[in-house]
Amino acid sequence: MTFEQWQAGVSTTLTSDPLWKSEAYRLAIFAADLAWHDVTKLVGDRRTIGLADQLYRAVGSVGANFSEGYSRQSPKDQARFYEYALGSAREARGWCYKGRHVLTERVATHRMELLTQIIRLLLTIIPAERGYAMKEEGVSYSAVSRELLDWPPMPDSILSSAAQHATRNT
Numbered sequence: 001m002t003f004e005q006w007q008a009g010v011s012t013t014l015t016s017d018p019l020w021k022s023e024a025y026r027l028a029i030f031a032a033d034l035a036w037h038d039v040t041k042l043v044g045d046r047r048t049i050g051l052a053d054q055l056y057r058a059v060g061s062v063g064a065n066f067s068e069g070y071s072r073q074s075p076k077d078q079a080r081f082y083e084y085a086l087g088s089a090r091e092a093r094g095w096c097y098k099g100r101h102v103l104t105e106r107v108a109t110h111r112m113e114l115l116t117q118i119i120r121l122l123l124t125i126i127p128a129e130r131g132y133a134m135k136e137e138g139v140s141y142s143a144v145s146r147e148l149l150d151w152p153p154m155p156d157s158i159l160s161s162a163a164q165h166a167t168r169n170t
Contacts, residue, residue, distance in 0.1 A: 003149030006030060019070050024121040027144070028063035028085070031092070031114050034152055035059040038096075038103055038111065041155030045102045055095035061088035062118060079129035086122040089115050107153045114148050 007015070007026070019025050035056055042052035062085045069081025093115040100108035 002151060003030060006033065019067055022066070022070065023144070024085075024118055024125065025063060025066050025070070027114065027118050027121070028059075028066055028089075030149075031111070031118065032059050032063055034111065034114070034154075035092075037154050038099065038107065042099050042102055048099055048102050051095055051099050055092060055099060058088050058092035058095055059115075061085070062092065062115075066122075075129040075131070079126050082122055082126050082129065086119060086126065089119045089122065093119070103155050104153070107155055110148065110153050113145070114152070117144050117148060 010029070014020055014029070039052040039056045042048040042055065065081045065085035065088060069078045069085065072078045072081060093112050096103070096108045096111040096115065103111075
């Protein structure tokens, strides 16, 4: 499934909201949907049950805090919630790394790169709302890589081995 295919299946309840126009929000919701499959894989291994819970909470918190901030009236309030989303994105990225032994290196790397893109977007939004630069201002930001959005890898137990193989070869 590509990002565009995923978006086509998202409820109009979400897509008709002006919030949907924000790339950071769309990517956060996409990451949360992918995390559902990831945590399903992680809870299958006793060693990563707690990690699965932490990962799902952190990934879910990115979109939740972004939407709450978007709904605030003052730029200062908005920035505060966007900063919470930033912290959650960084936390989730760390949990993905820790889950790489069960998720596979390929899946974990994809999720970390997707979360890094969300972090980059937030690092451009927050200073605009705050009215000043953040300490990471020297970091270069680029557009979302198509590789992050087209056919994201899934944990092996989610797809049959034939489907996983087909996904890797596209």
